[in-house]
Amino acid sequence: MEDLSFIPELLSGPLDVYRNTASFDWKRLKLSIEGDIELLKLKYKIWRTLERDPLFAHNQVTPSVEEQKRLTQLQLKKINEYKFVTKEIFKSSYSKRTRAIMTINEAVQSLNPSVSVKMAIGIYLFSNALLSLGTERHHKFYEATIVNREILASFALTEIAHGSDARLMRTTATYDPKRFEFVVHTPDFEAAKCWVGNLGRTCTHTLLFAQLITPDGTNHGLHGFVVPIRDPDTLETYPGLVVGDMGEKIGVNGIDNGFIMFNHYRIPRENLLNRTADVTEDGQYVSSFSEPSRILGAALENLSAGRIGIMQESCHSIASAVSIAVRYAATRTQFGERDNEIPLLEYDLHQWRLFGYVAAAVVFRIYIENFANVYLNIVEKSNMGLKVDNLSEAVSEIHAMVSCSKPLLTWTVLQAAQQCREACGGHGFLKCANLGDIRNNHEPTVTYEGDNNVLSQQAGNWLLRQYEAALSGNNVDSPLLTVTFLKEHKSIAKLTFQCKNTTQLKTTQFILSTYKWLLCWLLKQTYEKYESYLAKGLTKFQAKAKSQVYRWKNLTKAYAEYLAIIFSLESIEKKEKELQPVLFKLFTLYSLWSLDRHLVELYQGGYCSGDDPARLLREAIMELCGELKSEVVSVVDALAPTDFVLNSVLGKSDGRLYQNLQKALVSHPGTFERATWWREVVPSAKL
Template sequence: MEDLSFVPDLPTGPLDVYRSTSSFNWKRLKLALEGDIELLKLKYKIWQTLEKDPLFAHPVETPSIQEQQRITQLQLKKINEYKFISNEMFNASYSKRTRVLMTINEAVQSINPSVSVKMAIGIYLFSNALLSLGTERHLKFYEATIKNREILASFSLTEVAHGSDARLMRTTATYDPARREFVIHTPDFEAAKCWIGNLGRTCTHTLVFAQLITPDGTHHGLHGFVVPIRDPDTLETYPGLIVGDMPEKIGVNGIDNGFIMFNQYRIPRENLLNRTADVTEDGTYESSFSEPSRILGAALENLSAGRIGIMQESCHSISSVVAIAIRYAATRRQFGERNNETPLLEYELHQWRLFGYVSAAIVFRLYIENFTHKYLAIVEKSNAGHRVDNLSEAVSEIHALVSCSKPLLTWTVLEAAQQCREACGGHGYLKCANLGDIRSNHEPTVTYEGDNNVLSQQTGNWLLRQYEAALSGGTVDSPLGTVAFLKNYNTIMERTFQCRSTDDMKNPKFIISTYKWLICWLLKLTHRKNEEQISKGLTKVQARNRSQVYHWRTLTKVYAEYLTLLFSLESIEAKEKNLQPVLMNLFSLYGLWSLDKHLVELYQGGFATVDMPKLLREALLELCADVKSEVVSVADALAPTDFVLNSVLGKSDGQLYQNLQKAFYSKPGVFERAPWWRDVVPSAKSKL
């Protein structure tokens, strides 16, 4: 057994009543969720180091936007100085190095999401793009970014008038053979690049995606260019650019999201990222792909890594909000017998409100841990030049998987933050509860790096291709095995509900098999609706648009839920045995909690009987009762340290009211007369 003494013990207090009923060691579960003891050690090292640094102290009151941006930039600078990634880690394998970088970003995100976004965009996403889209001539930018921290970058894709529809973006990069330069130009404000993190105040370079035009006037589609923006010594913007900081946002205001317009701005020819295509000195376009859409696809594929990062950060956000709500529910007493108030955690309604999100937090963590290993293994082999069987098909499946999982996770976390806020009553509305800030800082994830509703459509396209292949007797291209079951489509569709007890409902085999049936049915329903629209004379695009509501969108959500169950179950079966009972209960709870939302489809397709809703909901409530004795320790395993959690309601000592009193009393000027009292007392001026 690994030595987990580096994980601090929790203080004794009111929460011990529930902690004593747990069947497992919370530290062992924390390690199981992390998946690697060295990464867990690194996370605690970061948290403990930053807790001692006054620069990372939590402000009592919200600073101005300018101050938030200043503090965020200083914190990033200090994190770079701490050098949490050692030379040994930096020289490790691609997979190991990437997981270390992800761990650092996750640890920082828990303290200040603005800093983690700044790191993710300005260092990791930019450097990954250089590796995946660039060649040897761009290594100087990579070294300056990832190793020496001389460059802080941004990612300029979105424009004012175009976000998800990247093909119609209008920023141009026209090659000038006389000077061997590209001329970047913005035709009007609608084509201004906007919402670009780090661009508003701080970045020195940006990765611009622009329409490449050769001297003969041919448009070759969107390509990536490394573009210098500011003098690194003064942060003054270079001539030929209009760069501005965007207005105040709902959250994450430490990030200086900006907009930029180019006025015939010149960059060297070599700044074109040329792995997929290049322009010779005389202006000849050379590409390894014949279709511009494939070039765009290769460029945007780099975003998968960013979306996986968003999912990992979402796991930390949901872990924090459920930990706060559960600890509060265990210590907050309301109603009950005379002189013996009952903890909120004992009420079935409260369990039903929260425990589904607790189970989601666990299942999501196990899913991402397992999937990230598989994803990085494929990328590492590919980057090293090793043969990867069915690489193209694997990339397509990964893209489909990420394109529906990012929406599922980010939406679920947003719902969880709101439900947990409400479950903490009025006290949950306090800023020092931290539930509001977690929610506001998480909210942009449902939009950036792919609007959820638009992004998930790409998954639907891939699923329907596999369904059509299965129907025609062709090959289902699923190297990761997520839809390999489609080859048994006819057999699966013959199944109906057969459970006789709640124990049957809780069985993972029932949950997984029901999801397979549900995916098959939704594929049939969606395909039929799409074909009906085409038969009416609609184009493929028009038919797809008419098939979204209740079809395409529901299909991709169900597939995403199935993925979380499939990968997390595989992960649970590999964990230590004494953790498996609680993990299996949480797995079944998440599975039934999710299926409960799809009873209409289960009836519609003929799977469900009149007994199914009753048994499903009875099983769900039984699982809530079973989980109750374990849930505080589950929350302990999910929660970061008190400093990181930063919640007056969620402290690990359980001293709810003492902590609230301290928060009330520590507000600046709490007991003083308002400094503006003279402005509101009519007689004040006459007495002076």
């Protein structure tokens, strides 16, 4: 048994009433959910270190936007000085190094999302792009970013008039063979790069995606370039650039998102990231790919690691939100008999509101832990030049998995944050509850690094290709085995709901078989709708656009839920036996809770009929909520970060809700002071 003494003990208090009824050790559940004891130790080391540093003290009043940007940059500088990424980590394998970096980002995100975004974009996304898209000639940029921290970068893809459709970006990089330089130019404001994190005030370089044009006038599509933006000693913008800040946002204002326009701005030829394509000194274009779209695909595939990082950080956001709401519900009493008020946690309605999201927090965390390991192992083998069976097919499958899972997780977390805020009533609206900041700072994740709806379409495209292959009797290209069941689509389509009681629903066999039926039916419906539009003479683009609502969107959501289910189940079956009962309850609740939202499709497709399926499904969900009531406080103890990181007056681990609320209210600046503007509102006759 591992020594878990590095995890701080929880203070005794009102929450003990529920903690004493738990059937498991919350620390062991925390380790089981996190997955790696060394990474968990690293996370606590970061939290302890930053809690002692006055620079990271929480503000009782929201600072101005400019002050938030200043503090975020200073905090990033201090984190770099702490050197949490040690030399040993740098020298370790790609997989181990990346997991450590992701852990650092997660730990920082829980405390200040603006810092983690700044760090992820400016250091890790940029350096990862240099490794995956660049060659040895770009190693100097990598060293300056990762090792020496001399470069803070940004990622410039989106333009004012084009975001998701990257092919139509209009910023150009035209090669000049006389001076061995690319001339970067923005034709008009609509082509200005925008929403570029770190660009508004601080970055020294950007990873720019622009249309590469050779001297003969040929446009070779989007390519990546390293472009200097500011003098690192003065942060003065270089001549030939117009750089501005995007202004105040509704969250993560510590990030200085900016826009930029290039006026025939010159960069060296060597600044082209040339792993997939290059331009010779005399202006000849050479590529390992024959199609520009494949070059773009190879370049943008670098975003998969970033999207996995977003999913991991989303897991922390939902963990914090449900921890606050559940601890509040366990200590807030309302109604009941005279002189015997009942904690909110005892009410079925409150359990129904919250427990599905608690289950999602656990399942998502275990799923992403498992999936990230699979992804990083494939990348590591590929980078080392080792043979990876069906590498191209695996990359396509991973892209589909990421493209539907990022939407599922980020949307679910956004819904969870709002539900948790409402479940804490008026007190949840206080800034010091921290639920509003969790929600607002999480919200941009549904848009950046791929708009969720557009990403879902990409996942749907891959799924339909596999279904079409299954219909034709060909092999399904699924090296990660996520849709190999499509080979049995004919027999799966014949399944119907056969359960006679709730016990039969609460089994992995029922959950998996129902999801397989659901996916096969949704694929059939989506495919037939799409083909019917093609038969009417519509183009592929038009047919796809008309098939999105109730087809592609529902399909990819169900596929993402199925991925979370099968990957988390695989991990749970390997966990220590003492933890498996509660983990299986959480797994089953998440699965049935998700299926409840697909009842329309289950009835529409003929899998369900009559009253029993809906009735039994919902009875099973409420039974699981009842079974988890005695466990849920300890479950959120395992999910929650430290009190300092959680930063919620409603969610402190001591459970002393009203004492903590009183302290927060009476210590707030200006609580007992007369308004400084009182003279402006009092009638002059009374002065």
